[in-house]
Amino acid sequence: MGIIVQKFGGTSVGSVEKIQNAANRVISEKEKGHGVVVVVSAMGKTTDELVRLAADLTSRPSKREMDMLLATGEQVTISLLTMALQEKGYEAVSLTGWQAGIQTEAVHGNARILDIDSDRIQQYVDQGKIVVVAGFQGASSLNEITTLGRGGSDTTAVALAASLKAEKCDIYTDVTGVYTTDPRYIKGARKLSGISYDEMLELANLGAGVLHPRAVEFAKNYQVPLEVRSSMENENGTIIEEEANMEENLVVRGIAFEDQVTRVTVCGLPSGLTTLSTIFTTLAKNGVNVDIIIQANTNGDTASISFSVKTSDLEDAVNVLEQHKNVLNYEKIETEKGLAKVSIVGSGMVSNPGVAAEMFDVLAKEGILVKMVSTSEIKVSTVIEQDSMVKAVEALHEAFELSKSRKAEAAAQARQA
Amino acid sequence: MGIIVQKFGGTSVGSVEKIQNAANRVISEKEKGHGVVVVVSAMGKTTDELVRLAADLTSRPSKREMDMLLATGEQVTISLLTMALQEKGYEAVSLTGWQAGIQTEAVHGNARILDIDSDRIQQYVDQGKIVVVAGFQGASSLNEITTLGRGGSDTTAVALAASLKAEKCDIYTDVTGVYTTDPRYIKGARKLSGISYDEMLELANLGAGVLHPRAVEFAKNYQVPLEVRSSMENENGTIIEEEANMEENLVVRGIAFEDQVTRVTVCGLPSGLTTLSTIFTTLAKNGVNVDIIIQANTNGDTASISFSVKTSDLEDAVNVLEQHKNVLNYEKIETEKGLAKVSIVGSGMVSNPGVAAEMFDVLAKEGILVKMVSTSEIKVSTVIEQDSMVKAVEALHEAFELSKSRKAEAAAQARQA
Incomplete structure (x- = not known):
């Protein structure tokens, strides 16, 4: 049998008990006859504690030294998990990022993986050992310790799986899988058994956060x-792969949403070829993240451009625009807070041109005004009043029959049993 | 000017404040124009906390994984001290053991340094940077993280100083220097301005512990x-070098002592050539550390051998002897607890044959019975009743005029001022 890569996030290794629990998950795959490579994050609050220590010493720590500091977090976890596996009678060996051959750019705090020399891991696997690798970290060609930034351990796990030609990469986390929508808000939310990479990308970018x-x-x-699954519950998670050998060919796979959205409209811009590029280059250079962009009703010489930002970024956005008023040459800025973004995602949309229309229809029936729209091949995003957000998601979840398929799945499971 | 290596132990970097204090010490040498390389231990209780985490998972952690775990301790300190130096406006860079080129045996828990490739450190020093190196750790030729065992950070500092041909290695600690005897017990104890390597070796082995x-x-x-000095007090420490360009040519330089000593006597041994070797090889193989050894009154066919052990090792020692009674072929074992060892140390003894006699005389006058004696060229050790230990040290300290020289030193300092 081939290799399985398992990844345990910070909350899944946050205590001695949880490390033992993770060890049991590892052993269960090993016992099935797989080669097992495990990637772990720092224990629970470790990173926060280290950051606090640094903050007590300096308000502007160098990125190199922060990497040196934070990389200890995963190193502690790999040794402890390895000890737990050894205590349970299994041969195991821990490797830091540099020992595991994870080569990154010579950049600190947010390095990309350039290459993985997985010979050492492969050797250990061939010897029947479980290999426990520190996530989130690597080393540059100059032997500098680097870290991969947000989502780093997930990336380590996937990169190792690719390099080792693993059968599968299991991401153990504190949720049981990927849901049709956020179950904390929407009762009917249902765990998906499968989803495509593209759909997951849209959902991940839209704040599904898994x-x-x-x-x-x-x-x-x-x-x-990939499989996203719970480190605590013993149930199947959600499989993410190229194309859904998924039991149901849903047009809409999931609904993502986020509140605290603000719309900014820049009015009276000169309508030239470079207007769009100038305005968003300026914002990007100044670190303002813009989400949906709409260029509306160009009439003659002037244009008006709207975009949405997180409300927490509004002040920055307006400041940047005002500082560059001379260059951008606009008339005025209008802003509207208290908005939310609701998006439907599904690769089936490509061949179903009426999906966006159906979404607008559902929202209209609920009396919800759509203020901005943005579409991709597998996604339709709308910006609406924040107060209507949950109502909109519930109505869409119902209309696209996302909770219904729970019954189909239950029936399928019953047949299996 | 040349390079100074500074070493700060765990208590000297045990908090954010202490790290800042250490940074000031570093800067003060840098400002004098020296190249500065700093070696640090793990912060205060960090190692204990890591050991406790491991103990929660297993009662027999693998040495490799303990090295992996414990090596994080110094890595945290190097990054924090480097940040503190940078915050104060100095260029500084941290290096783990493997990054610093510290190559060790492929042994875990107690590796010896084989070689140091100090090119990278030297480069940084040449660039005017302060280099902060993790003590206690290195890497084997197979890129395994190793640790050096007890006293490891001191060893790292000295080895780096040798490799970099440093002018001097300053050991910052929580005492102000090496004393004629333990100042916690003996009022007249006086800090030495200088001592030879050999004398320091005898004192260190005898439990002076600095x-x-x-x-x-x-x-x-x-x-x-070397200079042993305080990280908190701003005063000269004790210089340790080959031969004492020391202001006073004392016959006895210091008095070491320890309690909780037990004498073990193995009676009725066959008096053959191999008896000594058999008995102590057996003890050593079973991990029992023996201190003073005396072979007494061989009369005819049987011999009796006495040795001293720490009282905490007594049970082990007796068990080993009893398990091997067949091979060792002795009659019986006698033990005497409640003893202490008191030793006088000084390189001047070599040319003063009467020193041991004077020691016995002092003890006799105090009514103290000497139960065992052991001598080297620069040391005389006696085993006496534990209850008389402090009285013995006080009398010897007085008799060999160790506290008196304080006056000589004070006078010398007054002349300088």
């Missing part, structure tokens, strides 16, 4: 099948 | 001048 988009992209590029 | 014997040996082999 898996870092970078890791999903990596998995898509190298065609690594 | 500096690990391994580090002193290393310093002696490579003729690295």
Whole structure:
């Protein structure tokens, strides 16, 4: 049998008990006859504690030294998990990022993986050992310790799975899988048994938050099948792979949403070829993340451009625009807070042109005004009043029959049993 | 000017404040124009906490994984001290053991340093940077993280000083220097301004505890001048070097002592050539550390051998002897607890044959019975009743005029001022 890569996040290794629990998950795959490579994050609050220590010493720590500091977090976890596996009678060996051959750019705090020399891991696997690798970290060609930034451990796991040609990469986390929508808000939310990389990417970018988009992209590029599953509950999770050998061919796979959205409209811009590029280059250079962009009713010489930002970024956005008023040459800025973004995602949309229309229809029937729209091949996003967000998601979840398929799945499971 | 290596132990970097204090010490040498390389231990209780985490998972952690775990301790300190130096406006860079080129045996828990490739450190020093190196750790030729065992950070500092041909290696600790005897027990104890490597070795082995014997040996082999000094008090410490350009040519330089000593006597042994070797090889193989050894009154066919052990090792020692009674072929074992060892140390003894006699005389006058004696060229050790230990040390300290020289030193300092 082939290799399985398992990844345990910070909450899944946050205590001695949880480390033992993770060890049991590892052993269960090993016992099935797989080669097992495990990737772990730092224990629970370790990273926060280290950051606090640094903050007590300096308000502007160098990125190199922060990497040196934070990389200890995963190193502690790998040794402890390895000890737990050894205590349970299994041969295991821990490896830091540099020992595991994870080569990154010579950049600190947010390095990308350039290459993985997985010979050492492969050797240990061939010897029947469980290999426990520190996530989130690597080393540059100059032997500098680097870290991969947000979602780093997910990326390590997927990259190792690709390099080792693993059968599968299991992401153990504190949720049981990927849901049709956020179950904390929507009662009918249902765990998906399968989803495609592209759908997951749209959901991840839209704030579903289970898996870092970078890791999903990596998995898509190298065609690594992922499974998102719970480290505590013993049930199947959600499989993410190229195309859904999924039991149901849903047009809409999931609904993502986020509140605290603000719309900014820049009015009276000169309508030239470079207007769009100038305005968003300026914002990007100044670190303002823009989400949906709409260029509306160009009439003659002036244009008006709307975009949405997180409300927490509004002040920055307006400041940047005002500082560059001379260059951008607009008339005025209008802003509207208290908005939310609701998006439907599904690869089936490509061949179903009426999906966006159906979404608008559902919202209209609920009396919800759509203020902005953005579409991709597998996604339709709308910006609406924040107060209507949950109502909109519930109505869409119902209309696209996302909770219904729970019955189909239950029936399928009953047949299996 | 040349390079100074500074070493700060766990208590000297045990908090954010202490790290800042250490940073000031570093800067003060840097400002004098020296190249500065700093070696640090793990912060205060960090190692204990890590050991406790491991103990929660297993009662027999693998040595490799303990090294992996414990090596994080120094890595945290190097990054924090480097940040503190940068915050104060100095260029600094941290290096783990493997990054610093510290190559060790492929042994875990107690590896010896085989070689140091100090090119990277030297480059940084040449660039004017302060280099902060993790003590206690290195890497084997197979890229395994190793640790050096007890006194490891002292050894790292001395080895780096030798490799970098440093002018001097300063060991910052929580005492102000090496004393004529333990100032916690003996009022007249006086800080020495200088002491030779050999004297320090005898004192270190005898439990003076300031500096690990391994580090002193290393310093002696490579003729690295050491200074033991306080990280908190701003005063000169004790310089350790080959031969004492020391202001006073004392016959006895210091008095070491320890309690909780037990004498074990093995009676009725066959008096053959191999008896001594058999008995102590057996004890050593079973991990029992023996201190003073005396072979007494061989009369005809049987011999009796006495040795001293720490009282905490007594049970082990007796068990080993009893398990091997058949091979060792002795009559019986006698033990005497409640003893202490008191030793006088000084390189001047070599040319003063009467020193041991004077010691016995002092003890006799105090009514103290000497139960065992052991001598080397620069040391006389006696085993006496534990209850008389402090009285003995006080009398010897007085008799060999160790506290008097305080006046000489004070006078010398007054002349300087």
